Amino acid sequence: MADPKNAIGEALSLPKLKLDQAVKNSEIKAGKHRFGPDNKQYFLYFKPSGAIKRRIIVYIHGGGWMAGSPNRYKYIGKVFSDMGYHTVSLGYRHTPLYKYPAQAEDVFTAYVKAIAFLQKSGVRTDRVVVVGSSAGGHLGGILVYDKEMQQKYGINPNVFKGLVSLAGILSFGVEYAPTTQLLIESLFEKGYDRKRAVPISLVDGTEKAKVLCIHAMNDPISEIENEAKFVEHVNSLRPKTADSMIIRDENVFHSNLVMGVFFDDPETSDPLKVLFRWVESLPD
Secondary structure, eight states, rough: OOOOHHHHHHHHHHHHHHHHHHHHHHOOOEEEOOOOSSTEEEEEEOOOSOOOOOOEEEEOOOOOOOOOOOOTTTHHHHHHHHOOOOEEEOOOOOOOTSSSTTTHHHHHHHHHHHHHHHHHTTOOSOEEEEEETTTTHHHHHHHHHOOOHHHHOOOOGGGEEEEEEEEEESSSOOOOOOHHHHHHHHHTTTTTGGGGHHHHHHOSSSOOOEEEEEEEOSSSSSSSHHHHHHHHHHHHSSSSSSSEEEEETTTSSSSHHGGGGGGGHHHHHHHHHHHHHHHHHHOO
């Protein structure tokens, strides 16, 4: 379990992060597209600038499955679009009002709607990289690995070229901090089969998507062990498929990785340089 001092560091980092977030977002516009009646059921589209890259970025935000929205993380979508990627940011309904699989159903629906929108706009959509932060890493893993859901929504899994998890919850089989465990418990109805709701249980080795996990050593919310187990499991089934980057800076916790790293310059930030080089290295 994480050192309590890291939880204090996490709490102290939040006020400035939220202020920086508000300032960044105030300058950004994106196309908003609704796919359901709930106010969280929409996706944002960010048009690329500069030389257009051939891969599509699908971003899924975090927030403990109970908070957050594409609007709150507009600045992240803009980072990707400024690097030349067609980017969509997917929204989903929140717990505790909506229990799992409502979140996954929304992500799949939003993804299908977003891809249809891009195709109608003449964008090639057979090279998709899914990027998820925290709880969004969990839902990104579901999107890439849940074959039953893919079949239900008519998704060809071979279009997924990569999954990037930023401090994502990819395994439930580790000892999380009490607050994180409460968030996980609130996601499910009592008796729900969680094996169908955790990425590590859905991987079977047939997937072609590469994996990059970026995690802070001092993360007090998403235990680093959970992503380490995921990387090990993926590579045991399909060697050299999953990579990881561990942030060892003692002042980086959870939110100042999953939120704060996107305030940095992609040309100088080590995590962003690794992320974008990795995306560009993916096979077609």
